Amino acid sequence: MSNYYNFDERLNELANEAEKLSADAFLRISDIEEYNQQRVLASFTKHRLAYSHFEGTTGYGYGDRGREVLDEIWADVFGAEDALVRHNFVNGTHAILTALFAVLRPGERMVSLTGAVYDTLTQAIEGKNNGSLCDFGVEFIKCELLYGNSIDWDSATPLLKTAKVAYLQRSRGYSDRGVLTIDDIKVAIEKIREINPDAIVVVDNCYGEFTEKREPCAVGADLVIGSLIKNPGGGIADTGGYIAGKAKYIEQAAYRLTTPGIGKEVGCTLDQTKKMVRGLFEAPRVTAAALKTSVFTVAIMKLMGFVTSPDINSKRSDIITAVNFESEARAISFCKGIQMGSPVDSHLSPEPWDMPGYDDKVIMSAGAFTMGASIELSADAPMREPYTVFVQGGLNYYSAKAGVLIAISEMIKSGSLKIGE
Numbered sequence: 001m002s003n004y005y006n007f008d009e010r011l012n013e014l015a016n017e018a019e020k021l022s023a024d025a026f027l028r029i030s031d032i033e034e035y036n037q038q039r040v041l042a043s044f045t046k047h048r049l050a051y052s053h054f055e056g057t058t059g060y061g062y063g064d065r066g067r068e069v070l071d072e073i074w075a076d077v078f079g080a081e082d083a084l085v086r087h088n089f090v091n092g093t094h095a096i097l098t099a100l101f102a103v104l105r106p107g108e109r110m111v112s113l114t115g116a117v118y119d120t121l122t123q124a125i126e127g128k129n130n131g132s133l134c135d136f137g138v139e140f141i142k143c144e145l146l147y148g149n150s151i152d153w154d155s156a157t158p159l160l161k162t163a164k165v166a167y168l169q170r171s172r173g174y175s176d177r178g179v180l181t182i183d184d185i186k187v188a189i190e191k192i193r194e195i196n197p198d199a200i201v202v203v204d205n206c207y208g209e210f211t212e213k214r215e216p217c218a219v220g221a222d223l224v225i226g227s228l229i230k231n232p233g234g235g236i237a238d239t240g241g242y243i244a245g246k247a248k249y250i251e252q253a254a255y256r257l258t259t260p261g262i263g264k265e266v267g268c269t270l271d272q273t274k275k276m277v278r279g280l281f282e283a284p285r286v287t288a289a290a291l292k293t294s295v296f297t298v299a300i301m302k303l304m305g306f307v308t309s310p311d312i313n314s315k316r317s318d319i320i321t322a323v324n325f326e327s328e329a330r331a332i333s334f335c336k337g338i339q340m341g342s343p344v345d346s347h348l349s350p351e352p353w354d355m356p357g358y359d360d361k362v363i364m365s366a367g368a369f370t371m372g373a374s375i376e377l378s379a380d381a382p383m384r385e386p387y388t389v390f391v392q393g394g395l396n397y398y399s400a401k402a403g404v405l406i407a408i409s410e411m412i413k414s415g416s417l418k419i420g421e
C-alpha cells in the first residue's frame with residue numbers, strides 16, 4: 001500500500017487485512033456497477049440525449065426539451081412510467097412531501113410499514129399547526145418493524161385495508177433498523193396488493209439508488225422519491241430531487257410542485273440540466289465507490305473490535321454504515337478526522353449542534369464539493385447512546401479510504417483509541 005500520509009504501520013496492516021476481507025463484496029459491487037452503468041448509457045441512447053439539451057432556459061422555461069428528456073431518461077432508468085426531476089426540489093424531504101401532498105387528501109390515511117419516518121420528515125408529516133400533512137387532516141399511522149427488520153403484518157393488515165398510501169423507507173436512515181432490499185420491497189408490495197389493491201405504494205428511496213440492479217418501481221412501487229444531493233446526483237448535481245412512478249401520480253406531483261393546470265409545462269432549468277444528466281451518468285460509478293468505502297469501513301472497524309452494521313457480506317441496499325463507538329469522545333474525534341480527510345474544508349473542525357429537523361445534537365462532517373452532500377464521504381453522529389457514527393459516501397474509493405484512515409489516526413492521536421495491543 002502506498003503510504004503518502006505515513007499512517008502508523010499497524011494501521012496499514014489493518015487496512016490491508018480489511019481489503020482482503022472485502023474482496024468478495026467488492027466483486028459483487030463491481031458487477032452491480034457495470035450493469036447499472038449500461039442501464040444508464042442505454043437509456044441516454046434510447047432517448048437520443050443531445051448536446052443541445054444542455055442549453056437550459058430562464059423565466060417560465062416553456063418548451064424546455066432538456067427538462068423533458070431528463071424526465072424521460074430518469075423514468076426509464078428507474079423502471080417508471082414518468083418522472084419529475086427538478087433542481088428546485090430543495091432536498092429529499094421536499095420531494096417526498098411534494099409526492100405525499102400530491103396523492104393524499106384530508107381524511108385519508110397513510111400507513112408507514114417501516115415505522116418512524118426519517119428524522120426530517122417527522123415535522124413535515126406529523127407537526128402541529130405548521131402546515132404538515134397531519135395538520136391538513138391526513139391520518140398518519142406507523143407500524144414499527146419487528147426486530148428492526150421485518151414488517152409487522154398483523155398490525156398493518158387491518159390498517160392497510162382503508163389506507164390511501166402504504167409507505168416504505170428503503171434505507172435504514174440514521175436508525176438501528178435493517179434496510180429493505182429490492183426483494184424485500186417486492187414481497188411487501190405483493191402483500192400490500194393482496195390486502196388493498198387500491199393503496200398507493202410510496203417508497204422513500206433516499207440512499208438506495210444504484211446499490212442494486214433494480215429500483216422499487218421495477219417491482220411494483222407506484223412512486224419512488226429521492227434526493228440529488230445523494231446517490232443519483234452522482235456528486236455532480238448541485239441540488240435537486242426526483243419523484244418517479246405512475247404517470248397519473250407524477251402529474252399530480254407536478255401540480256403540487258408548480259400549480260394545478262400547469263404541472264410539468266413550466267419550470268426553467270437555468271444551467272442545471274447538464275449537471276443533473278451528468279450526475280445520473282456518474283451515479284452508478286459513484287454509488288459503487290461509496291459502497292466499497294462502506295464495506296472497507298465495516299471491515300477495518302470490525303478488525304478493531306467495534307460493532308458495525310451492516311456486516312461485510314450483508315446484502316446491501318443503501319450506502320450507510322453504522323459504527324458503534326460507545327464513547328462521545330471517540331465519535332467526535334472520528335467525525336473530526338473524516339473532515340480532515342475530506343477534499344474541501346479539511347481545515348475546519350465540526351462540532352455537535354442543534355440541526356433543524358433533528359431531536360438530538362448532531363455532529364456532521366462533510367468536506368464536500370456540494371454543501372452537505374452525503375454521497376461524498378461524510379460522517380454524522382447524533383449525540384446519544386451508543387454513540388453510533390453513520391458513515392456514508394465517497395466519490396472515489398481511494399480518497400474515501402484515505403479519509404477513513406485519517407479519521408482512525410485522529411482517534412489514535414486524540415487518545416480515544418489504541419490499536420495493536
Ligand SMILES: *Cc1c(COP(=O)(O)O)cnc(C)c1O
Pocket residue numbers: 091092093094118120169171172173204206207227229
Ligand atoms: C436523506 C434522507 C431523506 C431526506 O433527504 P434530505 O435530502 O436530507 O432532505 C429522507 N429519507 C431518507 C431515508 C434519507 O436518507
